[in-house]
């Protein structure tokens with residue numbers, strides 16, 4: 001059980017899970033599902049062979065706004081795997097010469113450390129809360145000195161100081177736990193953050209040396225205590241957090257984070273098509289081929305220094321994506337092509353897809369707006385015809401102006417709902433708002449017909 005975080009979904013279960021959020025794009029879902037399951041399978045293979053099995057890196061090809069990033073993002077969530085997204089094109093920009101391609105591995109390591117740390121924090125949380133309660137009790141009812149002894153030293157004499165103190169503490173503890181004391185104020189010593197100066201020193205690339213500067217400085221500078229006065233409920237939170245920090249073994253966290261990055265990390269490289277094709281972009285940019293050459297060792301597997309230790313990149317899963325309007329995957333340097341053996345094409349979304357995207361995913365846009373307005377006590381209702389009409393308009397504008405895929409639905413809905421969102425709750429208190437095909441037309445038709453206007457608004 002080296003990697004508890006990787007849950008063992010079967011490929012079809014993975015596709016089912018992705019279906020909850022992404023409409024269509026079955027081929028792409030299948031490809032990522034296989035890639036993810038293969039990593040799990042690899043973990044089960046005997047060690048000697050395991051090292052030989054390489055991840056099935058994938059290139060997702062498709063126009064903008066059809067779900068490429070969304071698929072990768074949901075996949076990472078599902079796998080509970082460390083995940084970051086980078087734009088390949090940013091490495092061609094001038095300013096990035098110093099900030100090399102390896103930085104993505106460091107970012108992934110940072111992500112993983114935070115992830116493991118918050119999991120560990122959750123595990124020790126209740127223990128930390130207990131400790132915090134004890135600390136607050138100490139403030140409210142300082143314990144009596146040990147020398148007095150807690151036992152009933154004079155027989156029958158139960159009334160000694162220690163016993164009373166204990167009893168009062170028990171009583172107070174109940175009050176603390178019940179929340180009765182929440183609004184009372186206490187003063188306590190909090191660890192003040194000694195992060196002064198760190199931000200200034202941060203960007204100079206000390207990371208690159210594999211040095212955890214913050215930790216070094218943190219150890220040199222004495223931890224300052226600062227008196228703070230807050231409500232008891234706030235103090236419980238602060239002290240519990242501090243106690244949790246003490247309970248967590250950061251070294252173990254970092255080690256586990258590195259393991260996770262190596263065995264289950266996923267890096268999504270967006271806009272890979274922008275670095276395909278040789279030659280330079282305009283101006284003094286780094287050559288595109290140069291970026292590909294920099295990417296190569298990382299994708300092929302190399303050791304990268306991070307402040308938590310060395311990360312081997314051999315088994316990180318890379319999912320690249322791009323529209324490939326101008327260039328083709330075959331314009332990538334051959335070595336890189338070889339490292340991305342799986343290519344899947346995502347389809348343009350149709351009007352029917354839009355209807356489904358509006359309503360079916362668990363985070364569907366209409367559900368989001370419904371939830372938003374429900375907080376004001378307003379019920380938003382879209383008739384099926386209205387939804388069809390929105391989808392139709394989205395397709396039309398995508399065709400006429402520019403195809404931005406499902407993102408078009410966002411712009412259309414904000415325009416459509418603008419008035420309602422503004423008028424609630426002042427003008428439409430406690431009501432049902434029904435949106436029909438007619439009201440959609442009324443609101444949007446004139447904008448759609450006017451191409452110049454729709455360029456700006458929709």
Ligand SMILES: Nc1ncnc2c1ncn2[C@@H]1O[C@H](COP(=O)(O)OP(=O)(O)OP(=O)(O)O)[C@@H](O)[C@H]1O
Nearest residue numbers: 021022023063064065066067068069070357406407
């Ligand atoms: N097939 C789909 N099903 C459900 N929602 C989708 C689908 N495609 C896109 N969306 C929604 O549209 C938005 C944009 O999608 P996404 O970020 O995946 O685009 P993309 O394909 O990565 O585009 P780009 O090439 O511009 O990066 C997201 O909010 C996503 O929820």
Ligand SMILES: [Mg+2]
Nearest residue numbers: 068069070270
């Ligand atoms: Mg994207």
